[in-house]
Amino acid sequence: MRLIWWNFSIYLMFFIMCSPGVNPFVFDSSGKTSVSTCELLIPNYLADWHVHVNDSFQDAVPSVSGFQQRQMILVESNSVPEDTGRDGPMDSAWPMFGHDVVHTCRSQYSTDNNSGMEVWCVRGDRSSEVVCSALVDTNGMIYFGTMGSDSSLYALYPNGSRKWKFNANGLIWATPAISEEGMIYFTTWGGDRYFYALNLDVGTEEWSIKIEGSSTCSPSIAADDTIYFGDNSYIIYALNPDGTEKWRYATGYIVMGSPAISIEDGTIYIGSGDYYLYALYPNGTLRWRFETGDHIKGSASIATDGTIYIPSFDGYLYALYPNGTLRWRVSTGDSLAAAGVAIGKFGTIYVGTEMLRAYNPDGTLKWMIDVQGYIEGTVPAVSADGTIYVSADNCLVAVNPDGTEKWRIPLSNEQVRSSPSIGPDDRVYVGSTKGNYGFLHALGILDPNAPTAPTIIGKIKGKVERSYDYIFRSTSPVENDVFYQIDWGDGSITEWLGPYDSGKSITMNHSWSEKGTYTIKARAKDTDNLWGPWGELKVTMPYSYEPPHFHFIQWLLERFLHAFPFLRYIL
Secondary structure: HHHHHHHHHHHHHHHHHHHOOOOOOOOOOOOOOOOOOOOOHHHHHHOOOOOOOOOOOOOOOOOOOOOOOOOOOOOOOOOOOOOOOOOOEOOOOOOOOOOOOOOEEOOOOOOOOOOEEEEEEEEOOOOEEOOOOEEEOOOOOEEEEEEEEEOEEEEEEEOOHHHOOOOOOEEEEOOOEEEOOEEEEEEEOOOOOEEEEEEOOOEEEEEEEEEOOOOOOEEEOOOOOOOOEEEEOOEEEEOOOOOOEEEEEOOOOOOOOEEEEEEOOOOOEEEEEOOOEEEEEEEEOOOEEEEEEOOOOOOOOOOOOOOOOEEOOOOOEEEEEEOEEEEEEEEEOOOOOOOOOOOOOOOOOEEEOOEEEEEOOOOEEEEOOOOOOOOOOOEEOOOOOOOOOEEOOOOEEOOOOOOOOEEEEOOOOOOOOOOOEEOOOOEEEEEEEEEEEEEEEEEEEOOOOOOOOOEEEOOEEOOOOEEEEEEEOOOOOOOEEEEEEEEOOOOEEEEEEEEEOOOOOEEEEOOOOOEEEEEEEEEEEEEOOOOOOOOEEEEEEEEEOOOOOOHHHHHHHOOOOOOOOOHHHHO
16 A cells, blocks of 8 residues: 555656646756756656566576577767776765675674664755665765755764755755765756766865756766766766766666676676666777666676676566676565665675565575565665665664564654665664655664653643643753654654753643553754653553543432433433
8 A cells, every 4th residue: 555655646746746837846056947857757667666577486596598688789989088097986984876886785884783773863954855875975974865845965964963955956866976086976857957066075066967868876986987877868878077978878768777887897787777787898888788577777786706686677686697698597576676786795695675585696595584564676785794774664674694683663654765874883874754854864872972861751641632741851961952852652743842951851731632542752962963862651541531520419320220311311
């Protein structure tokens, strides 16, 4: 039912966007022309991750006899400038989609002490969604983009406070990429179809170029600082660091997946909705292409031995040799197509669909776990200690290396469509959408100087539709002023009240409209944006009406059982 509602919402969104005079999602910025987003007539293709073809489910290495590869096709390329000698993506905690150019989705940092505690949560300024992953630079700064009318790129300090914000002319659907030279690149969907390059320190636009179509493709940065990405007009682009075009390659359909780049020889691997995985030389000529059984919307990953992994909408994960021949293929389930894979330290391949599956490098199934929700359009992330993080249904789920669940934390009441990323200090970042806003969550270890969990004092039993006072009190170890956020347990949330003196009690009132047991939760943050743990109080609202007590009349009714029928009726 949730998936049906999601698809209906997508259709409704694009109907509104294409209505005359109405465009609530994208706005003019930096003097650019008015926005037109009606160019894309197939929004469901971008949002749908359901398997199209696979009707036989098996987790085994199939026979490849009779698997025919079509003839390879070469293309002409534009001239290529000299190598710039630059260093590609930033050598930071998480500089791009999939963590690195080969898309291992594997961090060099451990999260062994991460117990799923929310360290902070940041909301977009306007109506928005967060679908992309968060990035982390060498200074620990965090970056994420929003869709919707907000459509902005945010830069945050490690404590979650804002460093800068850039308003884009289009939705930021895909994860950006950070270069070693201090630039952040990202594509946009809708608007004037711009590809942006911003100064990482101050968030100002260094340059932008107009591309042929909108893009939901995360860019990748090669060792020579060439930027690769695709768009909805079926094109794969190569740009120089100054924004000039190096070459372009035309495929047969939409290009959504992020390019994976071989560290050995610079070959670019990128899939297209025309069913093919393309292997392109750095000069833009075709090395080979491999046909799968359906659309390719996910991203390729490259193992240390050069094996290329690519999921397809035929419901299979393909493992290819570097020469483009099939090594093996396995089913990823009969419900969803995978958006990509994560590769563990010892070569284990993690694939998320309606289950999380772990495959050995030879394609045999190692284990699988029901994470109690779809992993839809996202890829797992693996920390140095081997913990696997997946966005399943409305939760972020941590899975141990042996396939058992470590913990889970609900983030929203909607499907989480952001892939998790990992930073230093046991941090994990993931986006979500709740109501009309997009959020970025930081999960990890609370700062020892954060405020204490608020004590909550008030009536624990009462009546619906009656307001009750509750007292909240938290203390900052460093005597900072504090703010309070209160979740009343019925869907009502009182956002950050304050600031108040540390240790000072505040009183708030609330009423519940329906019978039930509710958990009031409150947490405090201080003026340094250090968030503390939740305090809780369980309350019960057992009845909505209690008849008045007339003790003498009640005595009469009990003494004379068949008398006073009218009084019995009204009481």
